[in-house]
Amino acid sequence: MRPKEFVYHRARDLDHALALLAEHGEEARPISGGQSLVPMMNLRLARPDHLVDVNDLGLDEIREEAGALHVGAMVRHERYLTDPLIRRHLPALLEAVHWIGHPTIRRNGTLGGSLCHADPTAELPAMAVLHGARIVLASTAGRREVAACDFFKGAYMTDVQPGEMLVSVIFPCPQGAHSGAFEELGERLGDFAMGSFGVVLEHEGGVIRRAATVCGGAKMTPIRLPEIEAALQGQTLAGLDAAALGDRVTGLIAPAGDFQVSAEYRRALIGELAGRALQRARDIALNAQP
Amino acid sequence: MKAETPRQIGARVLRLEDPRLLSGRARYIDDIRPANCLHLKFVRAQVAHARLLDVDTSMLADLEPAVTVFTGKDIGKLSMKSHQDYPEMQYAEQPLLAQGRVRFVGEPIAAVLAEDAYLAEDAAEMVFADFDFLDPVTTMEQALDPAVQPLFDHWKNNTWVERQMKGGDLQAARAAAAHVIRRTYTNQRHTGVPMEGRGVVAEYDPGQRFLTVWSSTQMPHLVRTYIAEELGLPESRIRVIAPDVGGGFGVKGQVFGEEVLVAWCAIQTGRPVKWIEDRRENLMASIHARDHRHTLEAYVSAEGRLLGLKADITVDIGAYSTYPFSAAGESGMAAKVMPGPYDFQAYEATFRSLATNKCPNGTYRGVARPSAVFSQERLMDDIAREIGMDPIAFRLKNIIRTFPYRNVLGFSYDPGSYVESLEKTRELLAPDFARASATAGDPNRRIGVGIACFIEQTAHGTPDFTRRRVPIETGYIAARLEVMTDGHVLIDLGLQNHGQGLETTMAQVASDALGITPDRIYVRHGDTSAPYSVGTWGSRGGPLGGGAVHLAATEIAGKMRAIAAHLLQAPVGSVQLGDNKAFVSDQPDRFVDLAYVARSALRNVDRLPEGMAPGLAAEASVDGPKDGSYSNAVHAAVVDIDLRTGKLKLLRYVVVEDCGTILNPLVVDGQVRGGVVQGIGSALWEHFVYDAEGQPLTTSFADYLMPQAPEIPMIEVHHFETPTSLTPLGAKGLGEGGAIGPPAAIANAVTHALDIGVTGTPLTASVLWHLAKTAREGG
């Protein structure tokens, strides 16, 4: 469990990092928190010849601009737990972050690393999909934005091309009165989830104006459930039957089983978590009503 | 002055080794860094079963700096041999590097030695093996199928051994039974996973012709003997040292092929050689454990008396027989202990060990007993459920009440607190039974209470091993004590301390006998410089090792008293030892420092009584009594299950235990709690999964799930103390007990909560959800 030999570059600034990534192309990998990449390298599942350390690049802002939060690639998971903008605008994300690993992992792991690692049940990729985030990638050729739903291509696969790195993520803020909730279950606290469900409800006068949902564990990438979102839209909060919607979620998904978790269980679990998340999002919204 | 030292045995003494262990000053195997050392990396089989046609190392020839590589062709007949002397047992050896066939994923094929560990790992990737694939044997069914080719060419089938044990008249018991209850129970393959994996460093001094081997082992002397015999070296010219060992749990209680091979490589290359196991190797190719299936049939009278028990026990031992407990040990142990703490006199067990293409199955804390107790105690609950009795009342009706008790196999149980422990548990759990009832109809949640009542044969020694004809052969533990000129004491202990608190408890024992305070007593262990012993395992260190220290210390104390009597001009009978002094009983002012006594014995020998030989050292050994000494315990678990997610929460865990004389309550509680945590892992998560090709799927901590602090409740420990007359201090063993009860207690709690008989472990959320569903649908 020792990595193969590699060359370590500590990038001074973004241009330097992009130049290094351009120079070494497929042979290079950015390293940020190292919480996923280093274990992969030790197991020799990742074998980069060049590591471009992006820890000195800044990229650690959380800033509000034009109805969206711009979150830098280097923002560490634990930052969200105390950030007022996150608390105000992205309550589902705030809940989700509590489920990421353990304190040490949250202290080191970064947004860019989590999204680019793209574990199928990781929380931040799910939050990017839930909020319809846009992912900003940079290379020496310039910048481009990719919608979160197009960014994740499969388990541990993303749209990042050789020479590119993630620099920030734009999370559109839910509009008007809103509530959010996130539920997941792993065997032990801090484990990757067997299933998860997140929801954001935008509401006005006791009626849901718009809803977003995300489901982790149903597929190899986080997925939205448009049928559920459509069913929620126009519903009164008071009349929302969360458990029934949870059952409907079960009908919409067909997750895979593995040697630890049966497919049937995972399916029922996600439906149950959906019901609970919806119930809590509803209760939070109702409690916040004037 | 009053020179009265408080009694050390039984005192809550903080562990003397902890400052070292907790401040990063311990010295583990990887801290042993001889100059000019070569680093060894094993190339391990990536297929489960194949003929090994060739190992191609040609790509290593031109590497700079140069590397050395050995394969099965280089090692002659060096192998691990572990055979139990049963006529039915099929014989097999494991070559130290595979020859002719590989039999599990992880089996060493080649050893690559390089200037540093990174280069060794790089080079190991360039070794290629050419295989002719064979069908892997990956299940018990396949192993039992006569049509399946045996793992070894000269074998007739894939059964290492199948034997029987019996006592009493089972026919009569069956005939008299009002109820016959038959169940099959299983325990999954898992093991003890120490924080520190295995590791070996060996250095050969050609001038002295002396081999020094450091190994993270629980049994240095056995490693030394095996190396001497296998490599043909005089045992006097080998020293084996176990430095601080970061967890053993029985898993490091075997002699490993890697230990022999690293020593051999050091001799071959003329340079020190170091091998540090990585986590992948550790999970894939160290030692696995459990993997039992038991079918039990109980014969019960109309009044709820257990009349007899029939057991059919199968254990998947994997590819090779491990030394020194062999492929027969695990299944034989299950058969031996299955009668447990209950009073019945008809028993018949068939036990068998199967060979499969999996990592060898060896000893892990509890050794077969967690599985046996799982089946035994699940069965007790299943019987109680079937005949409509309260599970505790049913146990109380059948529990052994008179001692010594001769069990159905002829083993003699010394006195314990079987009834008291059950009654105490019932009393402690009354509020939990009440809250369990309160959730009985809740559609989303159930609380359940379960117990496991068991005994553990501890302090077993030579008579037990002779009876079982195990390669271990012997079981005594020895210690040598030496008082230095300054009155400080060195104990050379034939045990190895890897978490048992032996550096503290042995000092306590010596202190009471010598009247020397523990801060002046140094316990050196894990080193073949100590008198020959078989190491630390099997809940024997306290009763037997403690006994040996006590006997040796008592002998020295007698001599110190005689010297002091002479110096004080007082009758020997009036001299007492305490607080580092010898004093005259009724005249505490008349004393002499023990340091002065020691100096008189070793340097100023002119002060000795006439004719007395110099020196203040003694050696003693204690072997296990004929049938060992039986500790007993009741474990109780209270679980809260979310029926809709399968999530189980442990609300409470209670242990009521009796290990005879308690040497140090803090150490006893620590041992119990640590064991319980491991047992919780056995019950809920830990599982080595193989696919149909024999590929291990759980080779990192991402997939092999161990208990973590948030999942563990406070573990309450209550004690009864029934000293045994069979060991010098009245102590029984307790190191393993904590790990024995949890699978049964938790499974019984789940059974209670869900109202469905649990038949196996691990009880993951997925499994629990399916159980709850089956129960709901009236399965």
Ligand SMILES: Cc1cc2nc3c(=O)[nH]c(=O)nc-3n(C[C@H](O)[C@H](O)[C@H](O)COP(=O)(O)OP(=O)(O)OC[C@H]3O[C@@H](n4cnc5c(N)ncnc54)[C@H](O)[C@@H]3O)c2cc1C
């Ligand atoms: C024990 C443990 C438990 C964990 N549990 C969880 C959990 O429950 N939920 C969860 O979501 N995560 C979990 N993680 C993973 C953790 O959140 C990681 O921090 C995260 O997945 C990766 O972030 P990182 O900054 O450490 O990335 P790194 O490890 O540095 O990199 C990960 C990958 O992203 C690439 N990369 C990094 N930064 C960039 C960038 N700016 N642009 C392009 N590519 C980049 C790297 O090249 C690499 O391929 C766990 C990790 C561990 C060790």
